[in-house]
Amino acid sequence: xxxxxxxxxxxxxxxxxxxxxxxxxxxxxxxxxxxxxxxxxxxxxxxxxxxxxxxxxxxxxxxxxxxxxxxxxxxxxxxxxxxxxxxxxxxxxxxxxxxxxxxxxxxxxxxxxxxxxxxxxxxxxxxxxxxxxxxxxxxxxxxxxxxxxxxxxxxxxxxxxxxxxxxxxxxxxxxxxxxxxxxxxxxxxxxxxxxxxxxxxxxxxxxxxxxxxxxxxxxxxxxxxxxxxxxxxxxxxxxxxxxxxxxxxxxxxxxxxxxxxxxxxxxxxxxxxxxxxxxxxxxxxxxxxxxxxxxxxxxxxxxxxxxxxxxxxxxxxxxxxxxxxxxxxxxxxxxxxxxxxxxxxxxxxxxxxxxxxxxxxxxxxxxxxxxxxxxxxxxxxxxxxxxxxxxxxxxxxxxxx
Numbered sequence: 217x218x219x220x221x222x223x224x225x226x227x228x229x230x231x232x233x234x235x236x237x238x239x240x241x242x243x244x245x246x247x248x249x250x251x252x253x254x255x256x257x258x259x260x261x262x263x264x265x266x267x268x269x270x271x272x273x274x275x276x277x278x279x280x281x282x283x284x285x286x287x288x289x290x291x292x293x294x295x296x297x298x299x300x301x302x303x304x305x306x307x308x309x310x311x312x313x314x315x316x317x318x319x320x321x322x323x324x325x326x327x328x329x330x331x332x333x334x335x336x337x338x339x340x341x342x343x344x345x346x347x348x349x350x351x352x353x354x355x356x357x358x359x360x361x362x363x364x365x366x367x368x369x370x371x372x373x374x375x376x377x378x379x380x381x382x383x384x385x386x387x388x389x390x391x392x393x394x395x396x397x398x399x400x401x402x403x404x405x406x407x408x409x410x411x412x413x414x415x416x417x418x419x420x421x422x423x424x425x426x427x428x429x430x431x432x433x434x435x436x437x438x439x440x441x442x443x444x445x446x447x448x449x450x451x452x453x454x455x456x457x458x459x460x461x462x463x464x465x466x467x468x469x470x471x472x473x474x475x476x477x478x479x480x481x482x483x484x485x486x487x488x489x490x491x492x493x494x495x496x497x498x499x500x501x502x503x504x505x506x507x508x509x510x511x512x513x514x515x516x517x518x519x520x521x522x523x524x525x526x527x528x529x530x531x532x533x534x535x536x537x538x539x540x541x542x543x544x545x546x547x548x549x550x551x552x553x554x555x556x557x558x559x560x561x562x563x564x565x566x567x568x569x570x571x572x573x574x575x576x577x578x579x580x581x582x583x584x585x586x587x588x589x590x591x592x593x594x595x596x597x598x599x600x601x602x603x604x605x606x607x608x609x610x611x612x613x614x615x616x617x
Contacts, residue, residue, distance in 0.1 A: 265328050272297070273331060275296070275297050275300040276334050277334075279293060279297075289335060290317045290339060291318055293309060293333055293337065293341070297341060303347075304347035305328065305344065305345060305346070306320045307319050307320075307342070308320055309339050309341055310339060320344075325344040325346040325347075325348070326348065328343045328344065328345050329343045330343070405447065408440040411436070412440045416437065446520075450517075450583065451582065453586050454582045457590070464507040464590075464593055466505050466594070467507075469503060469505070469508045471501045471503070471536050471545070472499040474512050475545070477508065477509075478513075478516040479519065482519050486523070486532065490528050491523075491530040491531075492530065492532070494534070497536040497545075498536075502543065503616070504614045505616065506594055506614055511590070513590065514587045514591060514612060515534065515612070517583040517584070517586060518587060518612075520583060521584070522548075522549035522608075526551035527551070530550065530551075531550040532547070532548070532549045532550075533546070534547055541616055542615055542616060543613070544612065546610065546612075547610045549608055550606075551607050553603050553604040554608050563584050563587070563598075594614050595615055596613050598611065
């Protein structure tokens with residue numbers, strides 16, 4: 217099967233076309249509607265005149281034989297025609313000089329039709345529109361149809377274009393994510409692999425002083441291996457969450473148990489010199505409805521970020537308290553903080569708070585993206601507070617069981 221590799225530049229060109237092309241039929245539709253609205257009253261009057269002319273002609277052909285004096289025949293003719301036309305139409309019978317013989321003596325209104333009287337009468341039968349609002353009402357109704365149809369058509373065209381543009385935009389994002397993720401995976405895997413290879417080569421060649429140094433090298437290898445495991449788990453977790461494949465096992469969970477599970481992998485780093493760690497998650501707190509493993513990963517990712525973005529004198533705290541119908545976990549640190557403009561971006565996949573080329577902090581930028589998706593899957597909420605250079609406070613709210 218043949219496959220096509222569409223690059224982001226080509227997708228952007230297609231997106232531009234999807235935005236511009238629909239404007240052409242929309243412009244033509246707008247011009248057509250404008251022309252229709254300008255000429256609709258003239259056309260309505262013309263159609264009404266044609267109708268009244270046909271009506272008058274048929275009515276005069278159906279006139280019975282007129283008897284009596286000319287004046288009596290005019291009156292009978294007027295009565296006959298009057299019975300066939302609408303109330304909004306005035307019937308006038310005039311002689312060849314235009315003098316009124318029968319009907320309304322007012323000349324107000326618009327002449328709709330006229331025809332010579334039958335039966336040998338030297339007269340003209342005229343139909344006048346005396347209520348122009350009838351035409352205006354018909355025109356208004358027609359305009360409503362034009363506007364509704366035109367608006368619906370334009371919305372349909374724009375809706376289809378917007379849907380296609382969103383699909384292409386999503387494809388652009390996926391392509392960029394694919395390229396970004398490959399580059400980040402390569403970078404993140406290369407560093408620990410290089411360290412492990414160097415340490416393994418050192419051990420294979422016997423270049424260590426004693427068993428103590430051997431143990432130190434083995435601990436370093438174990439640490440790099442743990443780092444690789446975390447990278448792999450984050451990518452797998454993000455992939456499952458993005459594809460909707462992650463299934464949470466929600467049930468009653470004790471908050472202090474989740475906190476203990478999250479803290480365990482970082483016990484050594486949190487107890488290291490220069491780090492002050494505070495854990496305040498009482499075992500008396502009510503249970504929450506959560507997936508223990510997934511929620512522990514949320515807190516673990518937040519603790520990992522706290523360790524990653526603080527300096528030599530670290531102050532990190534994990535606390536929990538009941539707040540109405542939810543339980544709130546907070547992870548606080550004295551790290552580099554987060555600018556206001558970045559608060560909406562830090563939960564995007566592969567976003568790095570420290571975006572300098574010389575940044576030394578490891579990470580693929582997936583930790584907070586995973587955190588947000590897991591919290592939302594719990595029906596919860598995550599917020600962040602803090603100032604650049606003054607640390608951050610992440611708050612995770614999870615519904616009580």
